Amino acid sequence: MNDLLVANSVSKNFGNFRALNKVSIAVPHGSIFGLLGPNGAGKTTLIRIINQITMPDEGSVLLDGENLKPIHIRDIGYLPEERGLYKSMKVGEQCLYLAQLKGLSKSEAKNRLKYWFDKLEIGDWWNKKIQELSKGQAQKIQFVVTVLHKPKLLIFDEPFSGFDPINANLIKDEILQLREEGATVIFSTHRMESVEELCDHIALIHKSNKILDGKLTDIKRQFKTNTFEVGLQSLNKEKVLSEIQNTFEVLPATFKNLNDDIKLNVKINENTSSNDLLSFLTSKAEVHHFVEVIPSASDIFIQTVKNN
Amino acid sequence: MNHLPLIIKREYLTKVKNKSFIVMTFLSPLIMIALIAVVAYLSQLNNDKMRTISILDETGYLDDVFQNTENTTYTSLNGLNFEDALTLVKEKEDYGLLHIAAVDSLSVFGDNVKFYSEESPSTSIMLGLERRIEKRLRDKKLQDNGVTSEQIEAAKTSIDIIQESFDGEKSSKVDNVVKLIFGGIAGYLLFMFIIIYGNMIMRSIIEEKTSRIIEIIISSVKPIQLMMGKIIGTSLAGVTQFAIWVILGGVLMTVVSVILGIDMTQASAPQQELMDQAMQAEGFQGMMEDGFTAVSNLPLTNLVIAFIFFFVGGYLLYSSLYAAIGAAVDNETDTQQFMLPILMPLILAVYVGVFTVIDDPHGTVSTVFSFIPFTSPVVMLMRIPFGVPPWQQVISLLLLIGTFMFTVWFAAKIYRVGILMYGKKPTYKELFKWLKY
Numbered sequence: 001m002n003d004l005l006v007a008n009s010v011s012k013n014f015g016n017f018r019a020l021n022k023v024s025i026a027v028p029h030g031s032i033f034g035l036l037g038p039n040g041a042g043k044t045t046l047i048r049i050i051n052q053i054t055m056p057d058e059g060s061v062l063l064d065g066e067n068l069k070p071i072h073i074r075d076i077g078y079l080p081e082e083r084g085l086y087k088s089m090k091v092g093e094q095c096l097y098l099a100q101l102k103g104l105s106k107s108e109a110k111n112r113l114k115y116w117f118d119k120l121e122i123g124d125w126w127n128k129k130i131q132e133l134s135k136g137q138a139q140k141i142q143f144v145v146t147v148l149h150k151p152k153l154l155i156f157d158e159p160f161s162g163f164d165p166i167n168a169n170l171i172k173d174e175i176l177q178l179r180e181e182g183a184t185v186i187f188s189t190h191r192m193e194s195v196e197e198l199c200d201h202i203a204l205i206h207k208s209n210k211i212l213d214g215k216l217t218d219i220k221r222q223f224k225t226n227t228f229e230v231g232l233q234s235l236n237k238e239k240v241l242s243e244i245q246n247t248f249e250v251l252p253a254t255f256k257n258l259n260d261d262i263k264l265n266v267k268i269n270e271n272t273s274s275n276d277l278l279s280f281l282t283s284k285a286e287v288h289h290f291v292e293v294i295p296s297a298s299d300i301f302i303q304t305v306k307n308n
Numbered sequence: 309m310n311h312l313p314l315i316i317k318r319e320y321l322t323k324v325k326n327k328s329f330i331v332m333t334f335l336s337p338l339i340m341i342a343l344i345a346v347v348a349y350l351s352q353l354n355n356d357k358m359r360t361i362s363i364l365d366e367t368g369y370l371d372d373v374f375q376n377t378e379n380t381t382y383t384s385l386n387g388l389n390f391e392d393a394l395t396l397v398k399e400k401e402d403y404g405l406l407h408i409a410a411v412d413s414l415s416v417f418g419d420n421v422k423f424y425s426e427e428s429p430s431t432s433i434m435l436g437l438e439r440r441i442e443k444r445l446r447d448k449k450l451q452d453n454g455v456t457s458e459q460i461e462a463a464k465t466s467i468d469i470i471q472e473s474f475d476g477e478k479s480s481k482v483d484n485v486v487k488l489i490f491g492g493i494a495g496y497l498l499f500m501f502i503i504i505y506g507n508m509i510m511r512s513i514i515e516e517k518t519s520r521i522i523e524i525i526i527s528s529v530k531p532i533q534l535m536m537g538k539i540i541g542t543s544l545a546g547v548t549q550f551a552i553w554v555i556l557g558g559v560l561m562t563v564v565s566v567i568l569g570i571d572m573t574q575a576s577a578p579q580q581e582l583m584d585q586a587m588q589a590e591g592f593q594g595m596m597e598d599g600f601t602a603v604s605n606l607p608l609t610n611l612v613i614a615f616i617f618f619f620v621g622g623y624l625l626y627s628s629l630y631a632a633i634g635a636a637v638d639n640e641t642d643t644q645q646f647m648l649p650i651l652m653p654l655i656l657a658v659y660v661g662v663f664t665v666i667d668d669p670h671g672t673v674s675t676v677f678s679f680i681p682f683t684s685p686v687v688m689l690m691r692i693p694f695g696v697p698p699w700q701q702v703i704s705l706l707l708l709i710g711t712f713m714f715t716v717w718f719a720a721k722i723y724r725v726g727i728l729m730y731g732k733k734p735t736y737k738e739l740f741k742w743l744k745y
Contacts, residue, residue: 015741048728051527052527053523053526053527053728070530073527073528076527078523078524078527079524080523080524080527082520082523083520083521083523083524084519084520084521084524085519085521085524086322086515086516086519086521087515087519088322088326089322097314097318098524098525098528100311100314101311101314101315101525101528101529102528142524145524
């Protein structure tokens with residue numbers, strides 16, 4: 001059993017609107033799983049089904065091989081996108097209350113809160129009311145509440161929104177640390193750079209259907225176009241350029257480097273290896289820059305969504 | 309996992325510790341008592357005020373009719389002509405001038421009695437004057453027909469019907485008044501309780517929505533648990549507040565009456581004069597005694613048990629609807645369109661209670677409305693002091709419980725969907741669709 005969470009062709013209708021259409025995903029143990037998709041694609045509906053907030057119309061969700069039951073609430077920590085706290089309640093009381101709702105005893109909750117408050121250096125907020133805190137400060141509290149009961153599965157919906165870069169980084173490190181300690185993370189976001197940075201698996205949902213999923217590296221391999229960024233220096237620019245254009249498919253390039261003689265994106269066909277291209281280029285001019293173009297998560301996202 | 313006690317505790321403590329709640333709890337009785345004291349004080353002033361009423365009787369029939377009382381002095385201006393009398397009265401700043409123009413025959417006497425005054429005169433004074441004139445006139449007419457005043461005196465009869473049920477239980481008219489008071493208080497209390505604390509529940513749900521904490525909570529707790537927790541927690545806070553109001557109100561009332569020497573019962577004094585007359589007829593002492601027996605005659609056990617059941621049932625019925633409204637909307641201004649259907653049956657119940665139950669506690673209208681679940685708590689509570697057969701109470705209660713379960717189911721459906729919907733004001737059609745989600 002390698003997957004912590006498995007959704008088997010889950011469907012959900014709201015009246016006549018089909019919010020999810022037979023979506024299946026498998027989240028491996030210890031992975032950071034990016035759940036991607038444009039606005040309104042159905043990500044939040046899927047997350048709510050995993051959290052048992054809404055029930056699926058068809059399909060099933062398994063956690064550790066078992067059908068989801070109310071007891072599994074303890075195993076999941078969820079930081080929703082629409083999040084807030086009781087404004088007029090004190091930070092400490094509020095955290096204790098939410099922790100107890102997750103099944104922790106009061107004393108256990110206190111100990112763990114102390115640990116986290118010290119770690120994030122927010123110990124002196126205990127008796128403050130939420131309305132006295134800034135948005136970013138309140139987000140820290142929400143993060144603590146989400147992870148406090150040491151769930152197996154953490155679900156973060158846009159976790160970095162509202163954080164300044166320093167705190168966003170802090171939270172990112174905490175997420176990675178939690179993964180090190182054995183937690184599995186589902187991560188829903190529109191910020192592709194953090195997908196790139198954190199996720200090892202992704203699934204892309206578009207118009208209620210899953211249109212892509214798998215290991216991020218596999219997907220990138222699948223999406224690569226055998227294109228190379230090439231930067232050359234030569235005294236005879238026109239000649240070199242026309243020679244390359246005659247042999248390969250060439251597109252203009254916009255990468256940055258120190259020399260600006262010739263910048264190209266060169267696409268090779270499948271029978272040609274990168275070495276073949278490189279030896280061809282070295283024979284014509286001095287090579288300063290030679291990088292395979294790897295599609296970014298953002299490219300994959302845009303391309304896939306457009307094609308569907 | 310049962311989180312209900314935890315949620316109830318939080319709701320209760322949050323409500324009770326809330327500053328405006330505390331202020332309201334302790335300030336309301338103060339304000340109420342202060343108001344009552346002011347009203348009582350003012351009406352006492354009003355009663356103590358001496359009035360002089362001048363009388364110009366050109367017929368001579370009304371000699372000796374008007375005897376001075378504690379607060380009212382009657383002066384006869386007989387002999388003056390009308391214009392002079394009026395000027396004089398104005399100068400003396402009398403309360404008013406009663407003018408009886410000369411008439412040829414007694415049959416047109418009534419058309420010639422007029423009262424002139426600066427402001428429109430008090431109804432109770434007018435009624436008093438009218439009754440005295442009527443009596444004198446009736447005696448006069450009888451005497452004209454040869455009946456002696458002894459005979460008139462001897463003809464006076466006072467009937468106080470002795471009421472007895474088939475089972476041999478005695479009752480009196482005072483009984484009915486006492487029953488009305490008990491039923492009225494119970495029904496009105498429920499009405500107030502629903503409106504005040506139903507709103508409080510609604511607001512606290514809206515607050516959860518606007519602060520966006522709802523999704524965090526709902527990922528640990530079933531929506532229906534949260535809803536019931538909120539309803540019960542808020543209600544307990546409500547009971548606490550009510551209890552403090554009653555105790556504090558009682559204490560303050562006693563203190564104020566003792567210290568300031570204001571008789572609170574005089575707050576409703578404009579009809580004092582009439583009341584006095586009525587009391588004299590029956591004897592105040594007797595009325596008090598009747599009052600006490602009336603209270604002890606009430607089906608007290610039944611009343612208490614029914615009060616608890618109908619109060620709780622009716623309150624939960626309505627508060628679950630308030631909860632559903634709170635979940636359906638984003639802010640308080642959007643609640644208006646949904647409030648009307650809730651308030652209508654409530655207000656109807658109070659109207660039926662006040663107008664129909666008093667008149668005929670076991671008539672068709674009262675009986676029917678005491679079975680309809682949305683009006684039954686209020687109407688039945690008002691009927692019970694008059695004695696309602698147990699089978700009726702049980703059926704009504706079963707209907708109430710059945711409807712309550714339905715509304716909770718309904719509210720929970722709306723609640724589940726509504727709490728996660730932001731940004732738009734739902735229509736009834738959409739609410740109906742939510743039921744099927």
